[in-house]
Amino acid sequence: MRQAVVKPAMPDINLERRCKRQAWAPTHRFFAVTAPGLEPLCAAEMAALGLAGVEPVSGGVHFAGRLEAAYQANLWLRIAGRVLLRLRDFRVRRWEDLERQAASVPWEVWLTPGAPLRVQVALHQSNLKHSGRVEEVVLSAAAARLAELGLDAPTPAAAGDEQAQSLLVRGQERRASLSLDTSGPHLHKRGWRAQGGTAPLREDLAAALLLLCGYDGSLPLLDPLCGAGTLAIEAALLARRLPPGGQRGFAFENWPCHRAAAWQHLKAQAGQGALASAPAAILARDHQARPLALAQENAALAGVAADVTFNRDDFFTAPPPAGPGLLVMNPPYGKRLGSVRQARDFMDRLGQRLRAAYPGWRCGVVLYRPEWAGLLGLKEEARLAAPFGGLKVTLLCGSIPRE
Numbered sequence: 001m002r003q004a005v006v007k008p009a010m011p012d013i014n015l016e017r018r019c020k021r022q023a024w025a026p027t028h029r030f031f032a033v034t035a036p037g038l039e040p041l042c043a044a045e046m047a048a049l050g051l052a053g054v055e056p057v058s059g060g061v062h063f064a065g066r067l068e069a070a071y072q073a074n075l076w077l078r079i080a081g082r083v084l085l086r087l088r089d090f091r092v093r094r095w096e097d098l099e100r101q102a103a104s105v106p107w108e109v110w111l112t113p114g115a116p117l118r119v120q121v122a123l124h125q126s127n128l129k130h131s132g133r134v135e136e137v138v139l140s141a142a143a144a145r146l147a148e149l150g151l152d153a154p155t156p157a158a159a160g161d162e163q164a165q166s167l168l169v170r171g172q173e174r175r176a177s178l179s180l181d182t183s184g185p186h187l188h189k190r191g192w193r194a195q196g197g198t199a200p201l202r203e204d205l206a207a208a209l210l211l212l213c214g215y216d217g218s219l220p221l222l223d224p225l226c227g228a229g230t231l232a233i234e235a236a237l238l239a240r241r242l243p244p245g246g247q248r249g250f251a252f253e254n255w256p257c258h259r260a261a262a263w264q265h266l267k268a269q270a271g272q273g274a275l276a277s278a279p280a281a282i283l284a285r286d287h288q289a290r291p292l293a294l295a296q297e298n299a300a301l302a303g304v305a306a307d308v309t310f311n312r313d314d315f316f317t318a319p320p321p322a323g324p325g326l327l328v329m330n331p332p333y334g335k336r337l338g339s340v341r342q343a344r345d346f347m348d349r350l351g352q353r354l355r356a357a358y359p360g361w362r363c364g365v366v367l368y369r370p371e372w373a374g375l376l377g378l379k380e381e382a383r384l385a386a387p388f389g390g391l392k393v394t395l396l397c398g399s400i401p402r403e
């Protein structure tokens, strides 16, 4: 016979009433962190979702709403890195200001008793001079509040534990803020990527290039240098109106105040709104078998295998597919091509091929040397620069002239 598991009795703190008052009823302020440069695109995504109070600033976008607004943002934003809930935003002159603010947070609705917690502190010309002490003050305020209610204090998160709850303290000159991470692992981790492959494009950058080019799935799409398939897979998710976060978990799902029914409802709604298949062709080509196999595996894991056609083809000799449509690419760069001169020559050849075989197509390119944009011969329509893995990349969108 199975023994019934006896759980330690949780003190009766009337959690539901506390959650209602502190977490469910109020309008919260949120901040979606983006790679610098991608803020306007992320703000446009938020506006399309109907989120309120959307205000792009350097490094991210503010918005406001009930808890469900953060659920929606995590589920749907293709370009954000994470979504923060602002718990407190205050003027700080001395340590007591931080102590008082941290003590006023109803930690019992946000933190699971005894669960790992990481406090990240960023100070920029702040009146608070010592990040170790900031961490101590905030942790002991949370522990004291939980202990008063008979609940266990958070435990320190192990280094590299991506599942641990993060709390961010930011001090900038005379202001400071306490924010709770709602996302967990970085949002570009959609939950579908198989291991392996070299130089995959990050998913948020891939989505940014597609959105910069106005891709909505209605025109044919070609990635002739597809590698592990990120651009084609992100395109298929967009074309089918599938949420980028539909296959992963989020930090908010572990909060005591999590509204599981509302979350399930949002996910079910997303499922109902998705198209059964992409409305127009999505074609991914590469001249090597290995990346193509990986791209196919990734597409299957992402649930879009039937939406993308994979072909082993050389860009310089394969005929263009039916079009015109949108051609997107993340050309090889740096060491993979040998010298800088070889990389430049490759870009030059790409430009010649685009002009010869793809007149009338639109083209979106990830560039590591913006000064080479001219080699492609595009009639430029939009461009933005964003950092990526220590490099500054430029996303460029234009049309290929009909000569």
Ligand SMILES: C[S@@+](CC[C@H](N)C(=O)[O-])C[C@H]1O[C@@H](n2cnc3c(N)ncnc32)[C@H](O)[C@@H]1O
Pocket (backbone or CB within 6 Å): 197, 198, 199, 200, 201, 202, 224, 225, 226, 227, 228, 229, 230, 231, 285, 286, 287, 288, 291, 313, 314, 315, 316, 329, 330, 331, 332, 333
């Ligand atoms: C930087 S990777 C693309 C990475 C891809 N965006 C991803 O997310 O994984 C460039 C790819 O271009 C392919 N490639 C290079 N020259 C090519 C050519 N002439 N025809 C087709 N593919 C080519 C390489 O095999 C490589 O997989």
